[in-house]
Amino acid sequence: MVPILSIHNVSKTFSQNGNKIKVLNNITFDVQEHEFICIVGQSGCGKSTLLRIIAGLEKPTSGEVLFKGKPIEEPDPRRATMIFQTFALFPWLNVRENVELALEALGMPKIKRHALASHYLHLNDIEKFERSYPSELSGGMKQRVGIARALAVEPEILLMDEPFSALDALTAQTLRQDVLDIWRDTRIPTNTFLMITHLITEAVFMADRVIILSKRPAKVIGDIPIDIPRPRTEHERDPAFYEISDRLKKLIMSE
DSSP states (O other), X not given: OOOSEEEEEEEEEEEETTEEEEEEEEEEEEEOTTOEEEEEOSTTSSHHHHHHHHHTSSOOSEEEEXXXXXXXXXXXXXXXXXXXXXXXOOTTSOHHHHXXXXXXXXXXXXXXXXXXXXXXXXXXTOGGXXXXXXXXXXXXXXXXXXXXXXXXXXXXXXXXXXXXXXXXXXHHHHHHHHHHHHHHOTTSSOOEEEEEOSOHHHHHHHOSEEEEEOSSSBOEEEEEEOOOOSSOOOOTTSHHHHHHHHHHHHHHHTO
């Protein structure tokens, strides 16, 4: 079976003040349809750069990213859409307008984009705030809008760049569970999730597999299946949870 996503020997080098800085070094792994993958690694190792390359927002210096066996050469929101940690909402648009804007950019008729926006606003429990502006929302509500906007495009892959890092602990915990519920919902077309996180416990709670990157220039130093049955308890004192979390931490800190 052809993976939905294949990263083959991806390297990335930036030029800065006349110097060459290598960020990624021959990154290789596959993602199967219906998988939830988390990528972890030390701060500054190139995780976000890798996600941008997968999204088609940046070109690798060498190597390639394949979507269903075909090279990714430019962004395509129906293939993969990204959720950012900074919410990335337009402050002059209200909640509904922020969600519908992505659909309008695809040339979708007004009636259809209105229906899709309504569906995903309801799914993320923010339909009552559709006329509110970002400045009137909490951080958690802003991220719900970002999730609704990304899902409304109905991409085949959802990319998330530390989506809960700007939130308080309780709100982040609630949203993590909500995202897992969305991922498991068979009525939603988007069923393959790829998420960057700096929290090992978050990765263990959410992922089917965890890809571990070394310090810069990043290479894959671990591809660890998370065999804890679902639904999981987000608690390090659970023996299985603690064991796998400790294993991942040791791999990251060994670099």
